[in-house]
Amino acid sequence: MIEYDELENRMILKLVYYGPALSGKTTNLLRLHDLLEKQGRGDLTVLDTKDDRTIFFDLLPFFLVAPGGLKIKLKVFTVPGQVKHDATRKAVLQRADGVAFIADSQLSETANNFESFKNLEENLQFVGLDIDKIPLVIQFNKRDLGNIVSEHDVRSTWEPTGIPVFLSSALEGSGVVETFTSLAGHTYDHIDKKYFLKETHGLDRNTFIQQLTRKSHVIPAIKP
Amino acid sequence: MSDKNTIHYDHIIGADKDLKEILKGADLTSLLQSSGRSGVSYCAVEDAAGEVLYRYGTFPLPAEGEEQGPDNYICLKKPIYFEGEIFGYVVVSGNIQNRNLIEIITGLIHESTNTIIKSSYRALLATETHKTVVHQSYEALLETNRKLTLSESRYRNLADSLEQQVRQRTEELKHAHAKLLHQEKIASVGQLAAGIAHEINNPLGFILSNMNTLKQYVAKMSELLIFYRAALARNMINPGDMNTAEQQWKKYKLDIILSDIDTLMMESISGAERVKKIVSDLKGFSHIDETHKVDIDINKEIERTLNVLIHEILPDTEIIKDYSPLPPFTCNPADICQSFFNIILNAFQTREQGLKLVIATEHADGYIRIRFTDNGPGIPEEIRNRLFEPFFTTKEVGKGTGMGLNVAYEIVTSYGGAIEVGSVSGEGSTFSITLPLSDNASQRGHV
Numbered sequence: 001m002i003e004y005d006e007l008e009n010r011m012i013l014k015l016v017y018y019g020p021a022l023s024g025k026t027t028n029l030l031r032l033h034d035l036l037e038k039q040g041r042g043d044l045t046v047l048d049t050k051d052d053r054t055i056f057f058d059l060l061p062f063f064l065v066a067p068g069g070l071k072i073k074l075k076v077f078t079v080p081g082q083v084k085h086d087a088t089r090k091a092v093l094q095r096a097d098g099v100a101f102i103a104d105s106q107l108s109e110t111a112n113n114f115e116s117f118k119n120l121e122e123n124l125q126f127v128g129l130d131i132d133k134i135p136l137v138i139q140f141n142k143r144d145l146g147n148i149v150s151e152h153d154v155r156s157t158w159e160p161t162g163i164p165v166f167l168s169s170a171l172e173g174s175g176v177v178e179t180f181t182s183l184a185g186h187t188y189d190h191i192d193k194k195y196f197l198k199e200t201h202g203l204d205r206n207t208f209i210q211q212l213t214r215k216s217h218v219i220p221a222i223k224p
Numbered sequence: 225m226s227d228k229n230t231i232h233y234d235h236i237i238g239a240d241k242d243l244k245e246i247l248k249g250a251d252l253t254s255l256l257q258s259s260g261r262s263g264v265s266y267c268a269v270e271d272a273a274g275e276v277l278y279r280y281g282t283f284p285l286p287a288e289g290e291e292q293g294p295d296n297y298i299c300l301k302k303p304i305y306f307e308g309e310i311f312g313y314v315v316v317s318g319n320i321q322n323r324n325l326i327e328i329i330t331g332l333i334h335e336s337t338n339t340i341i342k343s344s345y346r347a348l349l350a351t352e353t354h355k356t357v358v359h360q361s362y363e364a365l366l367e368t369n370r371k372l373t374l375s376e377s378r379y380r381n382l383a384d385s386l387e388q389q390v391r392q393r394t395e396e397l398k399h400a401h402a403k404l405l406h407q408e409k410i411a412s413v414g415q416l417a418a419g420i421a422h423e424i425n426n427p428l429g430f431i432l433s434n435m436n437t438l439k440q441y442v443a444k445m446s447e448l449l450i451f452y453r454a455a456l457a458r459n460m461i462n463p464g465d466m467n468t469a470e471q472q473w474k475k476y477k478l479d480i481i482l483s484d485i486d487t488l489m490m491e492s493i494s495g496a497e498r499v500k501k502i503v504s505d506l507k508g509f510s511h512i513d514e515t516h517k518v519d520i521d522i523n524k525e526i527e528r529t530l531n532v533l534i535h536e537i538l539p540d541t542e543i544i545k546d547y548s549p550l551p552p553f554t555c556n557p558a559d560i561c562q563s564f565f566n567i568i569l570n571a572f573q574t575r576e577q578g579l580k581l582v583i584a585t586e587h588a589d590g591y592i593r594i595r596f597t598d599n600g601p602g603i604p605e606e607i608r609n610r611l612f613e614p615f616f617t618t619k620e621v622g623k624g625t626g627m628g629l630n631v632a633y634e635i636v637t638s639y640g641g642a643i644e645v646g647s648v649s650g651e652g653s654t655f656s657i658t659l660p661l662s663d664n665a666s667q668r669g670h671v
Contacts, residue, residue: 002238014238042307043342047349056353059238063308073307075238087357087364092237 002075002095004195010071013191015183016093019102020109020116021053021081024141027170028102029060029078032180035173037214040064054080057092064211067202074184074212081116089119094127098135098187100179105140105148105167135186137164139179144169177213184212235352243271243304243312243341246348249278251340256280259329264318265297267329269304269337271312283317296320300330304337311341404614405634408627416506419535423502427495434488434495441485444476505531509561519552520560522592522659523585529564530583536572538579546584550592553659555639563632567596567655570628574600574653587661594657602649611645632657 002012017025026046033044042061049055062074079089093099101120103113124131140154151167158165164182168175188197188208197203252269259267260280268279284297299317303310314337316330451472455465473479509532530543537543553560571581575598582597603611610616612633617626636643640660647653 002236003240012238012240040308042305045342045346045349047346047353056350057237059349061307071309073240073309075307077238087361088353091353091356091360095236095238 001097001191008071009069011073011191011195013072013074013097013187014095015074015076015098015100015187016096017076017078017100017102018089018093018116018120019079019081020104020112021083023081023102023104023109023113023116024170025078025081025102026054026058028100028139028141028168028176028179029058029076031170031173031176032076033060035177035216036212037216040211040214053082054078055085056080056088062212064208066197067207068200070197070201070203072203072208076180083115083119086119086123090123090126093123093129096124096127096129096134097191098183099124099137100183101136101138102170103138103140105142105154106145107147107149110149133190135183135190137166137179137183137186139166139168139175141168141170141175143167143175144172177215181209181213184209235356237349237353237356241345241348243269243306244277246341246344247277247312247337248344251344252278252337255333255336259316259333262329263322263325264316264329266299266315266317267333268315269312269333270315272310274313276315277312281317283315298323298326300326302330302334304334304341306338306341306345312337401614404627405631408631416532420502420506420532423535424499427498431492431495434492438485438488441481444481445478448472448476448478502531509558509565517554517556519554520557522550522553522560522594523547525557525561526564526583526585526594529561529568533565533568533572536569538572538577540577541572541579541581544580544582546582548584548586550585550587551661553592553661559635559638563635563657564594566628566632567657571596571598571600571655574598590661592659592661594659595654597652597654599652602651603645603647603653604649605647608645608647612643 002014004011017028019025029044033041040063042063045059045061047054047056047058057080058078060076062076064072064074066072077092079085079092099120101117103109103117121131124134138158140149142148154165154167164186166175166179166182168179170176185205185208188205192198192205195201197208198205247269256267256269256278257280264281266279266281266283268276268283270276283299296319297317298320299315302314304312304314306312314330314334316326316333318326448469451469455469505528509528526545526547530537568581568583572579578599580599582595584595584597586593607616607618612629613626614630615626616630633643636657636659642658644656644658645653646656
């Protein structure tokens with residue numbers, strides 16, 4: 001949690017989209033930005049890219065007010081996937097409340113997925129977070145491509161771990177909101193345990209998720 | 225969160241900013257000024273709490289007790305949304321007649337402020353992330369540096385103690401080596417003793433046997449002497465007595481005894497002398513009385529060594545001695561004899577029969593050179609440079625210690641000398657010892 005100000009009755013949460021380089025983390029946020037209602041969220045801030053590669057991070061903020069008056073801001077970040085930007089990844093991961101790991105479904109990327117997941121484990125530990133406790137979902141992206149790891153393999157590998165797994169094509173928009181919804185739900189559960197969102201602030205799980213994932217009525221133009 | 229492995233930053237990426245932090249005055253001042261000159265009487269940007277951050281002109285204050293300002297003025301207030309919530313307001317006020325203008329100006333300032341906020345916010349995020357990353361990288365470098373320093377000192381300690389360990393091991397090895405050299409000496413003494421015992425036993429055997437014979441001879445001679453003494457006492461030697469005396473003489477074979485006594489005596493004396501010589505050679509070889517350095521004649525020491533090895537010399541062995549006169553050499557004689565002993569003994573063991581050993585000594589250019597040349601089978605080239613290694617042996621397990629030539633090498637080099645081997649396969653080998661006199665002279669006086 002980035003900040004909880006009782007006096008101001010204000011809470012700032014952080015979700016992080018982690019994963020190997022070019023796995024589609026930024027595309028996920030772009031799709032969320034397009035698919036979700038403009039009301040209650042800010043614009044997507046894409047910070048300093050070079051050749052379409054993220055150097056720092058992207059940021060998509062959401063804002064909602066609990067019935068009890070608690071103002072909740074939820075900031076969704078991406079990290080730079082390239083190995084050399086590890087310091088930035090550590091900095092972004094600091095005080096995260098939930099992580100979506102965006103894996104690349106292409107068979108050729110298996111090793112990179114593995115490396116990046118290992119890196120996530122190390123960096124979570126580095127910033128003092130426990131990978132076994134932090135809300136975590138996994139998304140296997142780029143299902144629209146050929147030569148990808150089979151759904152059966154994905155499920156048989158990850159389902160035993162209890163970590164929710166989603167198949168997606170961020171480019172086409174499928175699976176993106178589902179991933180975000182799942183992560184938001186898990187994050188709610190995690191925060192509710194400690195801050196009694198429902199009991200104290202009158203904010204139940206469904207309302208929280210609905211507020212964050214209201215679909216936009218404007219049908220977005222799919223970028224090539 | 226107090227885990228010692230975590231690093232805490234002053235700045236958390238994503239921490240909220242208020243409008244004042246993002247919006248710098250200079251960005252807006254000229255815009256507000258231009259707006260003011262274009263016909264509105266007041267324009268301002270307020271934060272979310274309604275506090276005026278930047279403004280131009282004066283707000284037409286409502287009169288005392290009234291909620292609104294003067295009737296002919298209107299005031300437009302447009303919220304600025306940022307990250308989904310109200311971040312601040314644009315407030316524009318002016319004469320109601322200019323309502324259109326006021327609306328346009330409000331929209332203009334709102335749009336511009338939004339743009340400025342977005343770009344400033346991005347710049348701010350980038351800067352702070354950069355600062356955080358640099359700070360973290362620096363911390364990481366410091367940590368790496370600390371670890372390296374620690375590991376360096378650990379290795380330094382290890383290196384130091386390693387040196388000490390090496391010194392200790394070297395000392396132990398030296399000690400063990402010295403002990404081995406001593407054992408080798410004892411072993412050769414043991415071997416010597418066995419041979420010497422045989423050498424001494426031989427003469428002692430016939431001396432003993434001679435003595436037994438002599439004892440019987442003496443008994444017979446004593447009996448005759450008693451008979452003669454009694455006859456003389458009667459003072460009369462009658463023909464009867466004479467006859468008896470002659471019978472006695474013959475009975476005891478005194479003619480033979482008298483002729484044999486001399487031989488027996490001579491044999492026994494020579495035997496005793498042989499024993500005496502052996503003991504003397506042994507004593508000389510071992511130099512029991514000389515534990516410090518003395519001047520010696522190397523030729524003489526070689527002779528002594530050959531003498532104590534006499535039992536090892538097979539009957540058909542030919543030893544050719546080609547000695548030159550040598551100046552005295554200062555050394556511990558027992559050492560030098562030991563090295564000659566080891567080399568000569570090796571030579572004796574090269575052949576079962578027909579051994580020819582040439583021992584040559586010479587003195588030239590301040591060096592004494594001793595050469596031992598045998599006609600044995602020679603030493604294969606592949607083992608020639610290993611001959612002087614400790615424990616290197618070609619003999620069967622248990623037969624040789626592998627220390628003989630090593631001991632010779634140690635002794636010769638301890639006098640600044642050199643020991644070399646030349647060999648032709650099937651023809652024989654030559655061991656050359658070179659001992660420097662000048663080096664040797666400098667050692668005089670040292671014990």
